Amino acid sequence: MATRIRPSSKRCAVIGGSGFLGRHLVERLVEKGYSVAVFDIAQRYEVSGVTFHQGDLCNKQDLLKVLKDVSLVFHCASPAPGCNDRNLFWRVNVEGTRTVIQACQQAGVQKLVLTSSASVVFEGTDIMNGKEDLPYAKRPIDYYTETKIKQEKLVLEACSKEKDFLTVAIRPHGIFGPRDPQLVPILVDTARKGKMKFIIGDGTNLVDFTYVDNVVHGHILAAEHLRPDSPLCGKAYHITNDDPIRFWDFMSQVLVGLGYDAPRYHLPYSLVYGIAMLLWIITFLLRPVVNIKPTFTPMRVALAGTHHYYSCSRAKQDMGYQPVSSAYRPLDRGKNGDIGAVAQSRRTGEEV
Numbered sequence: 001m002a003t004r005i006r007p008s009s010k011r012c013a014v015i016g017g018s019g020f021l022g023r024h025l026v027e028r029l030v031e032k033g034y035s036v037a038v039f040d041i042a043q044r045y046e047v048s049g050v051t052f053h054q055g056d057l058c059n060k061q062d063l064l065k066v067l068k069d070v071s072l073v074f075h076c077a078s079p080a081p082g083c084n085d086r087n088l089f090w091r092v093n094v095e096g097t098r099t100v101i102q103a104c105q106q107a108g109v110q111k112l113v114l115t116s117s118a119s120v121v122f123e124g125t126d127i128m129n130g131k132e133d134l135p136y137a138k139r140p141i142d143y144y145t146e147t148k149i150k151q152e153k154l155v156l157e158a159c160s161k162e163k164d165f166l167t168v169a170i171r172p173h174g175i176f177g178p179r180d181p182q183l184v185p186i187l188v189d190t191a192r193k194g195k196m197k198f199i200i201g202d203g204t205n206l207v208d209f210t211y212v213d214n215v216v217h218g219h220i221l222a223a224e225h226l227r228p229d230s231p232l233c234g235k236a237y238h239i240t241n242d243d244p245i246r247f248w249d250f251m252s253q254v255l256v257g258l259g260y261d262a263p264r265y266h267l268p269y270s271l272v273y274g275i276a277m278l279l280w281i282i283t284f285l286l287r288p289v290v291n292i293k294p295t296f297t298p299m300r301v302a303l304a305g306t307h308h309y310y311s312c313s314r315a316k317q318d319m320g321y322q323p324v325s326s327a328y329r330p331l332d333r334g335k336n337g338d339i340g341a342v343a344q345s346r347r348t349g350e351e352v
């Protein structure tokens with residue numbers, strides 16, 4: 001029988017490596033001396049020493065070409081949470097992740113680190129200092145959450161010491177930082193349309209917004225601590241700034257920092273949630289005729305009006321996690337308005 005030569009543990013692939021988080025992860029891995037292959041449906045940048053492979057993760061043959069000589073895979077690809085296409089979410093997050101697992105096993109990959117989401121336990125009601133043992137949402141609030149739950153279960157259940165295939169899931173929440181395509185852009189777009197005048201609820205709800213460097217740090221620590229004898233095998237880990245902030249303070253600081261007015265008038269949470277639900281039903285019914293994208297989806301309203309912050313004590317205990325960038329507040333924006341650039345400058349020492 002031919003024996004397979006194990007690739008170096010510093011050879012890895014990042015599926016979804018062209019995305020926001022993926023690119024930050026790739027850059028940090030390169031800094032740490034890893035040799036990195038990116039697999040993504042699109043190539044959006046170039047980094048010396050990184051190889052790019054364009055392909056769909058639902059195609060096993062495409063994946064096998066990249067995974068054949070890596071020992072570690074990070075899977076951080078997903079359709080954008082705001083897209084409302086159930087078929088796409090199922091195809092990529094569920095069927096595609098099944099294909100990723102099979103391809104990893106067939107190629108002899110030893111470790112798979114999944115980017116899951118803390119939203120897998122969020123049902124639209126308060127979560128305060130939530131630990132990883134909270135049950136998965138029984139009534140997931142949208143297709144994104146529904147398929148992230150299935151995806152996480154698939155990856156964690158595939159963990160097998162006998163098969164020499166170890167898995168772990170990282171659950172970040174509300175990631176922000178340089179090149180964020182979602183949080184700040186959607187917020188600014190909503191403000192430009194004059195729709196950020198209202199505070200949903202009493203405005204005191206605490207949430208986690210997590211700086212992208214911390215999320216990257218959590219992923220790399222998880223990969224490096226994932227061994228057959230470690231407690232990480234087949235487990236999920238919250239990664240946060242360990243510094244929850246009032247949702248509406250964060251929003252206001254970003255908006256005021258960028259020259260917009262802070263939201264001022266309060267609206268009752270249940271009223272706004274009810275309207276968002278009604279709009280969602282109407283857009284669903286009208287979809288065969290016209291495709292409308294409401295700004296205030298039930299998911300966004302729920303995130304804006306409830307507490308949702310999580311404990312990262314399991315990550316501290318099992319992998320020695322500590323936020324690498326925690327003192328940051330969004331008010332400290334750069335000259336160009338890129339709030340993420342300020343936090344990055346703290347790391348690099350550059351002026352922004």
Ligand SMILES: NC(=O)C1=CN([C@@H]2O[C@H](COP(=O)(O)OP(=O)(O)OC[C@H]3O[C@@H](n4cnc5c(N)ncnc54)[C@H](O)[C@@H]3O)[C@@H](O)[C@H]2O)C=CC1
Pocket residue numbers: 015016017018019020021022039040041042055056057058075076077078079080092096115116117118171172173174175176181182
């Ligand atoms: N941004 C956030 O606040 C949070 C994100 N997450 C998770 O983090 C991960 C990364 O998210 P972001 O970087 O924010 O998103 P992103 O949209 O910037 O990156 C996702 C990447 O996946 C790629 N991709 C999508 N479908 C693919 C396919 N079929 N085959 C190959 N590549 C494909 C996209 O081209 C993109 O480059 C996702 O799994 C997301 O669920 C979890 C919690 C919070």
Ligand SMILES: CC(C)=CCC[C@@H](C)[C@H]1CC[C@H]2C3=C(CC[C@]12C)[C@@]1(C)CCC(=O)C[C@@H]1CC3
Pocket residue numbers: 081116117118119172173174175182183186187190295296300301303304
């Ligand atoms: C009320 C309103 C329109 C606020 C604008 C900001 C929102 C776009 C963000 C506030 C919390 C964010 C968030 C996510 C996306 C962007 C927000 C809704 C996620 C859903 C992204 C994917 C995840 O896994 C969880 C995130 C939770 C927080």
